[in-house]
Amino acid sequence: MSDATLVRPQAEFLRGVSMRDAGTLIGLVVILAVFGALVPGFFAERNLINILQQSSINACLALGMTLVIISGGIDLSVGPTAALSAVISASMMVAGVPFPLAIAAGFAIGLACGLVNGVLVAHVGLQPFIVTLGTLSTYRALALIYTGGNPVLGLPPGFRAVFNGSLFGLPLAVVIVACVAVVAWVVLKKTPFGEYLLAVGGNEEAAYIAGVPIARTKIAAYMISGLLAALAAQILIGRLGAAEPILGNLWELDAIAAAAIGGASLMGGKGSVVGTILGAVILGAMRNGLTLMNVQSFYQLLATGLIILAAMLIDRVTRGRG
Amino acid sequence: MSPRLQFQGISKLFPAVRALDGVSFSVGAGEIHGLLGENGAGKSTLLRILSGVYRPTAGSVLIDGKPVTLVNPVAARAAGVAMIHQELQQVPRLSVAQNMFLGHPLTRGAIFVARREQERRAAEALAAIDPSIDPAAPLGTLKVAQRQIVEIARALLDRARIVAMDEPTSSLTPSEFERLAQVITGLARDGVAVVYVSHKLDEVFGICRRATIMRDGVVVDSVDLNDLSEKAVVAMMVGRELAQEQHNSHATNKVMLSARGLSSATKVRNVSFDLHRGEVLGIAGLVGSGRTELLRLLAGADRATAGTIAIDGKAARFFSPRDAIAAGVGLVPEERKREGIVPLRSITSNMALASMAVFAPRGLIDHARLKQVAAEKMSRVNLRPFLLDRPIRLFSGGNQQKAIIGRWLAAGTRILLFDEPTRGIDVGAKAEIYHLIEELAAEGHAVVVVSSELPEVIRLADRVLVMRDGTIAAELDRANLSEQAIAAHAIPQTQTPAAQPARQ
Numbered sequence: 001m002s003d004a005t006l007v008r009p010q011a012e013f014l015r016g017v018s019m020r021d022a023g024t025l026i027g028l029v030v031i032l033a034v035f036g037a038l039v040p041g042f043f044a045e046r047n048l049i050n051i052l053q054q055s056s057i058n059a060c061l062a063l064g065m066t067l068v069i070i071s072g073g074i075d076l077s078v079g080p081t082a083a084l085s086a087v088i089s090a091s092m093m094v095a096g097v098p099f100p101l102a103i104a105a106g107f108a109i110g111l112a113c114g115l116v117n118g119v120l121v122a123h124v125g126l127q128p129f130i131v132t133l134g135t136l137s138t139y140r141a142l143a144l145i146y147t148g149g150n151p152v153l154g155l156p157p158g159f160r161a162v163f164n165g166s167l168f169g170l171p172l173a174v175v176i177v178a179c180v181a182v183v184a185w186v187v188l189k190k191t192p193f194g195e196y197l198l199a200v201g202g203n204e205e206a207a208y209i210a211g212v213p214i215a216r217t218k219i220a221a222y223m224i225s226g227l228l229a230a231l232a233a234q235i236l237i238g239r240l241g242a243a244e245p246i247l248g249n250l251w252e253l254d255a256i257a258a259a260a261i262g263g264a265s266l267m268g269g270k271g272s273v274v275g276t277i278l279g280a281v282i283l284g285a286m287r288n289g290l291t292l293m294n295v296q297s298f299y300q301l302l303a304t305g306l307i308i309l310a311a312m313l314i315d316r317v318t319r320g321r322g
Numbered sequence: 323m324s325p326r327l328q329f330q331g332i333s334k335l336f337p338a339v340r341a342l343d344g345v346s347f348s349v350g351a352g353e354i355h356g357l358l359g360e361n362g363a364g365k366s367t368l369l370r371i372l373s374g375v376y377r378p379t380a381g382s383v384l385i386d387g388k389p390v391t392l393v394n395p396v397a398a399r400a401a402g403v404a405m406i407h408q409e410l411q412q413v414p415r416l417s418v419a420q421n422m423f424l425g426h427p428l429t430r431g432a433i434f435v436a437r438r439e440q441e442r443r444a445a446e447a448l449a450a451i452d453p454s455i456d457p458a459a460p461l462g463t464l465k466v467a468q469r470q471i472v473e474i475a476r477a478l479l480d481r482a483r484i485v486a487m488d489e490p491t492s493s494l495t496p497s498e499f500e501r502l503a504q505v506i507t508g509l510a511r512d513g514v515a516v517v518y519v520s521h522k523l524d525e526v527f528g529i530c531r532r533a534t535i536m537r538d539g540v541v542v543d544s545v546d547l548n549d550l551s552e553k554a555v556v557a558m559m560v561g562r563e564l565a566q567e568q569h570n571s572h573a574t575n576k577v578m579l580s581a582r583g584l585s586s587a588t589k590v591r592n593v594s595f596d597l598h599r600g601e602v603l604g605i606a607g608l609v610g611s612g613r614t615e616l617l618r619l620l621a622g623a624d625r626a627t628a629g630t631i632a633i634d635g636k637a638a639r640f641f642s643p644r645d646a647i648a649a650g651v652g653l654v655p656e657e658r659k660r661e662g663i664v665p666l667r668s669i670t671s672n673m674a675l676a677s678m679a680v681f682a683p684r685g686l687i688d689h690a691r692l693k694q695v696a697a698e699k700m701s702r703v704n705l706r707p708f709l710l711d712r713p714i715r716l717f718s719g720g721n722q723q724k725a726i727i728g729r730w731l732a733a734g735t736r737i738l739l740f741d742e743p744t745r746g747i748d749v750g751a752k753a754e755i756y757h758l759i760e761e762l763a764a765e766g767h768a769v770v771v772v773s774s775e776l777p778e779v780i781r782l783a784d785r786v787l788v789m790r791d792g793t794i795a796a797e798l799d800r801a802n803l804s805e806q807a808i809a810a811h812a813i814p815q816t817q818t819p820a821a822q823p824a825r826q
Binding site for chain 1: 621623642643644646647653655660661662663664665666667671674675676678679681682685686687689729733
């Protein structure tokens with residue numbers, strides 16, 4: 001595509017969205033500046049990389065969550081999906097299955113979990129909140145039953161080396177999530193599927209009349225969310241060297257928070273990949289800074305809550321008549 | 323004696339626009355006063371000021387000669403102003419009585435809702451206008467017309483001295499309108515001042531004696547409607563004379579769509595007809611006669627329970643609108659907000675929604691091509707303002723409608739189904755839509771127009787099917803086309819034609 005001819009309309013096309021993203025970016029800059037002033041060594045390269053690494057899992061989940069939220073739904077089951085995917089691929093590895101195959105199986109589990117969510121929402125017509133609340137318990141129970149509640153230990157070093165490696169001086173996990181983010185951005189901005197997501201979430205009835213494949217679009221969103229939960233699980237068990245059936249507890253809340261801070265509307269039809277990534281980094285940076293300041297975790301929770309509320313208030317005030 | 327309601331030099335400034343500029347006029351007690359103007363003329367802003375939603379930037383509202391400060395809707399209500407909205411603001415699951423007392427329920431001891439007492443008082447208020455409505459029934463079970471009447475009864479309960487009605491009849495049948503007109507006239511007889519906003523000039527001429535015409539936020543004139551023709555009023559609203567409207571036919575003999583024995587689970591029963599290339603086929607009938615349901619079958623939005631559809635002589639089965647679109651059929655739905663537009667998305671995105679595959683032949687959307695096609699189609703339909711990247715919700719109804727038409731042009735649709743193509747669209751844009759429909763027919767599209775506005779059907783259609791109770795009651799060609807003929811076939815046998823409004 002010749003970018004030169006597109007500069008003007010493209011700039012206009014992106015204007016509405018990037019205004020909101022600019023706001024999220026300002027929020028991130030303010031938070032970084034505050035911690036930079038308060039915490040010595042906050043801006044050290046090592047620490048900045050730490051922040052990215054600590055944000056990467058949440059960012060990965062939040063990207064899938066963003067797509068689901070844009071479609072007008074929500075996925076509360078990402079944590080248990082990750083846990084189920086983690087324990088199954090971990091136990092396959094421990095049993096001697098080559099790890100690429102075990103990872104593929106983990107991804108398949110993620111996709112299957114998403115497929116169940118999607119079919120229940122799109123074909124059966126149940127409400128996304130209730131469906132994924134139900135599968136949240138179900139998938140978690142399956143992970144616990146499968147492992148008898150015990151962690152799967154002793155993952156092969158080859159597998160661990162993959163996720164603990166680095167590329168261009170960045171942890172591989174960060175690079176992987178960055179790639180996922182780029183793909184998600186392209187999907188949302190440049191593919192019919194992206195337009196369909198925005199249309200289905202923005203006005204399902206109108207999208208239907210216009211011939212948008214409603215069910216397929218929704219199911220795909222949940223499957224992507226499940227797949228990214230599985231990817232997050234692989235990153236985590238690669239780092240820890242073990243898979244616990246209780247991993248990923250409350251992940252869904254952080255993912256929703258990142259998406260909402262980034263400008264996704266729980267009413268559907270609105271959301272931004274760039275914003276979600278910034279939202280995840282905001283949460284990560286804040287936790288990192290507070291930890292370095294030795295602030296009790298109670299206050300970290302408080303800060304998370306206040307950030308979400310502040311972001312929503314600013315949203316409300318600036319967009320006003322919405 | 324001072325007038326019941328008087329606007330004195332009302333101005334309203336919004337950050338970017340001057341919505342109202344020195345608006346002054348008055349409405350006497352017992353007067354039904356029409357408020358006319360195109361969309362964006364400032365009628366809604368003025369009503370919002372009257373109902374306490376907006377504060378005027380300058381000027382004042384006088385009731386019975388005394389200036390009133392309407393700081394919020396509650397204050398406006400206390401001052402005796404009742405507002406009846408176009409889109410009824412009611413809670414369908416609550417009962418009629420609960421809705422009538424919404425926001426200020428009758429209580430016992432300030433804690434418990436006195437439900438019986440509410441129902442008794444609601445029944446009293448309803449008895450005066452429509453005793454057939456049960457105050458205990460859930461509001462959602464009532465027809466739109468009855469819900470309007472509930473709103474009016476609520477105004478009576480509040481002992482309103484001023485009732486403002488914003489497009490109260492946009493979804494009423496002629497006989498329902500007649501009923502509503504009686505109720506409104508009754509209100510006026512009791513000394514209430516009624517401000518009546520409507521796009522339907524024949525209605526305004528029917529029930530109002532005086533009217534104020536607004537354009538671009540200023541009052542053009544307050545006129546006596548007895549002295550003026552509809553045409554003159556339109557010219558004042560639009561600021562120019564609209565071209566004389568004439569029907570042109572481009573119909574051919576080539577059948578593009580043929581329906582045989584179509585039935586649906588809801589309304590449609592055994593409907594058969596042919597639609598030809600270049601033809602504009604009108605479908606008239608009362609609201610609820612199955613017109614919308616028939617269009618939804620043709621557009622693939624609902625499934626037929628019996629019957630067949632053939633496109634260009636080939637049998638077609640539609641399981642979803644996708645199938646119909648692939649066969650070249652597109653629906654321009656009646657409820658634009660609910661079924662037409664994706665409000666947050668741009669004009670371009672809304673236009674492209676039905677033809678994504680065309681714009682993304684290799685998986686990625688070719689935005690350069692999309693821009694080009696959008697510019698071409700939107701200039702074809704004369705979008706105003708010509709801002710293709712602006713969210714569609716910021717456009718007027720007429721321009722939203724143009725974008726939806728553009729959607730089908732971009733998708734290469736050959737058979738266009740319009741359901742109430744000009745509902746909620748102002749006079750100027752209406753004429754444009756008519757021309758557009760005619761041009762589309764001239765280019766060889768086949769067009770179906772469902773409309774409750776008989777002048778619209780007569781203006782556009784080469785041939786009219788009149789529906790009644792889900793079946794086609796009559797087929798009228800242009801030679802036999804008149805409002806009387808349509809009405810005679812549209813009305814169920816149990817009702818005598820005399821009970822219908824005498825039109826023209």
